[in-house]
Amino acid sequence: MKLASREAQGVVVLEPKGKIMGGPDATAMHELLHDLVAHDKKRVVIDLSGVDWMNSTGLGILISGLTTMRNAGGDLKLANVTEKIESLLTITKLVTVFETFDTTQSALDSFPRS
Amino acid sequence: MARLKRELVIPNSQTHLAEADDFIESSLESIGLDKGVIADIAISATELINNAILHGNRGNATKKVLIRLLVDGDRVQVDIIDQGDGFDPFSVPSPLAPENLLKEVGRGIFISKSLVDSLEFGREPGWGTRATLIKSVAGSIESQ
Numbered sequence: 001m002k003l004a005s006r007e008a009q010g011v012v013v014l015e016p017k018g019k020i021m022g023g024p025d026a027t028a029m030h031e032l033l034h035d036l037v038a039h040d041k042k043r044v045v046i047d048l049s050g051v052d053w054m055n056s057t058g059l060g061i062l063i064s065g066l067t068t069m070r071n072a073g074g075d076l077k078l079a080n081v082t083e084k085i086e087s088l089l090t091i092t093k094l095v096t097v098f099e100t101f102d103t104t105q106s107a108l109d110s111f112p113r114s
Numbered sequence: 115m116a117r118l119k120r121e122l123v124i125p126n127s128q129t130h131l132a133e134a135d136d137f138i139e140s141s142l143e144s145i146g147l148d149k150g151v152i153a154d155i156a157i158s159a160t161e162l163i164n165n166a167i168l169h170g171n172r173g174n175a176t177k178k179v180l181i182r183l184l185v186d187g188d189r190v191q192v193d194i195i196d197q198g199d200g201f202d203p204f205s206v207p208s209p210l211a212p213e214n215l216l217k218e219v220g221r222g223i224f225i226s227k228s229l230v231d232s233l234e235f236g237r238e239p240g241w242g243t244r245a246t247l248i249k250s251v252a253g254s255i256e257s258q
Contacts, residue, residue, distance in 0.1 A: 023128040060218035
């Protein structure tokens, strides 16, 4: 997995690519999400368009990021969720927990302007 | 005769997870299996490999994990075998319960089982716990 990040409209956009299955790359993404809060960046969009698939480790990272952001008064939203990941979110009922958007731009626009 | 029969042994470390995934995915690609079905098997298998590394072998770096892949007719079977003393894979509370929905862990076996036709656990002589996933791939192989 590769992980790129950028900022737009006061929101951090993370763009992981490949597979999120556990191991050092997944740990790095987990740590990055926690580092963001430490730097007062608590509004995040994860663009999943480049993620082939993820397993429970990937879902755990998303949940960790979500709770960390929300506990800090921010939020974490998902964009471009692929069919495979949507299916995982459905069978795990996490579809009820995450806010998802068809495009990164619509996810960015859903945050109140700061 | 089996269409495909391969095995891989990896050291007991998550740093070798990608190697195990490549082994499974490239093997299944070589017989022309549909990518979506390969992803289901890979997700299911990597859950079990993580489980073998962290829970079966309890993170012990001196141990190994054996991955055995068998494609026979329309059936894919993957055995994930650790060197541990055994554990109860179904002792984890339901990840769908409202109180568990936001837990970061505890979904691996549930997801693994959801994506295949059967998931069973047993003992492998000379090794430890064996997790066996089976998925029917009828109609999902290009050459059929």
